[in-house]
Amino acid sequence: MMYGNILEMFSSIQGEGLLVxxxxxxxxxxxxxxxxxxxxxxxxxxxxxSCRIETAPGSRNFQTLAGPLSAAAAAGHITSLSAVRPHSxxxxxxxxxxxxxxxxxLLQRVQTLPVGKYLETNGTLTDNLxxxxxxxxxxxxxxxxxxxxxxxxxxxHRDFLRxxxxxxxxxxxVVSAATVVxxxxxxxxxxxEVDQAIPLxxxxxxxxxxxxxxxDPAWMLRLQAQLLRYxxxxxxxxxxxxxxxxx
Ligand code: SF4
Numbered sequence: 001m002m003y004g005n006i007l008e009m010f011s012s013i014q015g016e017g018l019l020v021x022x023x024x025x026x027x028x029x030x031x032x033x034x035x036x037x038x039x040x041x042x043x044x045x046x047x048x049x050s051c052r053i054e055t056a057p058g059s060r061n062f063q064t065l066a067g068p069l070s071a072a073a074a075a076g077h078i079t080s081l082s083a084v085r086p087h088s089x090x091x092x093x094x095x096x097x098x099x100x101x102x103x104x105x106l107l108q109r110v111q112t113l114p115v116g117k118y119l120e121t122n123g124t125l126t127d128n129l130x131x132x133x134x135x136x137x138x139x140x141x142x143x144x145x146x147x148x149x150x151x152x153x154x155x156x157h158r159d160f161l162r163x164x165x166x167x168x169x170x171x172x173x174v175v176s177a178a179t180v181v182x183x184x185x186x187x188x189x190x191x192x193e194v195d196q197a198i199p200l201x202x203x204x205x206x207x208x209x210x211x212x213x214x215x216d217p218a219w220m221l222r223l224q225a226q227l228l229r230y231x232x233x234x235x236x237x238x239x240x241x242x243x244x245x246x247x
Pocket of ligand 1: 033034035039040041093094095122
């Protein structure tokens with residue numbers, strides 16, 4: 001039996017990406033191999049000693065359990081939180097693929113639940129993805145732009161895309177006032193190498209303080225138009241859960 005570091009589990013509305021608006025069970029795994037400057041879940045970057053679990057779907061009442069959690073216990077909580085007929089289970093983080101063996105057992109244990117199994121990932125750990133991809137239905141992966149995240153992962157993203165395309169896949173790119181257009185074009189070219197029909201979501205960064213600036217609206221329109229020369233489906237979707245007051 002595998003044990004895993006889970007930060008929290010709850011039922012909510014997906015606020016970003018292609019599944020925006022869908023009811024999901026969120027399983028947020030702790031730990032991340034990256035350190036993005038704009039990270040909105042800093043608690044998920046490190047291992048946690050405890051895990052908070054919603055007691056009933058959407059109740060916002062949480063119990064705190066000591067971590068790590070066994071895959072059997074986590075699967076039991078996922079089943080309880082699936083009582084309101086969610087569209088899918090979102091395995092998110094942090095970076096869920098850092099705990100591959102635990103994630104694999106957990107996915108096996110919830111395989112028979114009649115809901116989608118969706119992975120939200122930073123798109124850098126290709127070998128780990130290969131170990132669990134047969135158990136997933138959908139993947140939302142990031143491409144990190146150096147001008148926004150202060151990291152360079154082009155080679156990792158290229159490898160990851162080639163494996164992830166086996167499943168329903170979309171790519172998310174966070175853009176800010178500091179975003180360099182040429183980097184967005186590089187991201188679009190990377191996706192086009194694999195399949196120009198893979199949806200690309202441009203997500204304007206959510207300012208974490210009044211001094212931080214999101215991208216200019218007119219610039220967003222021009223950027224979307226430019227990228228539509230490379231890809232057939234380019235959408236602009238902000239983090240809707242932030243202005244809805246959802247988790
Ligand atoms: S990959 Fe995600 S969880 Fe990890 S540091 Fe970046 S934004 Fe945060």
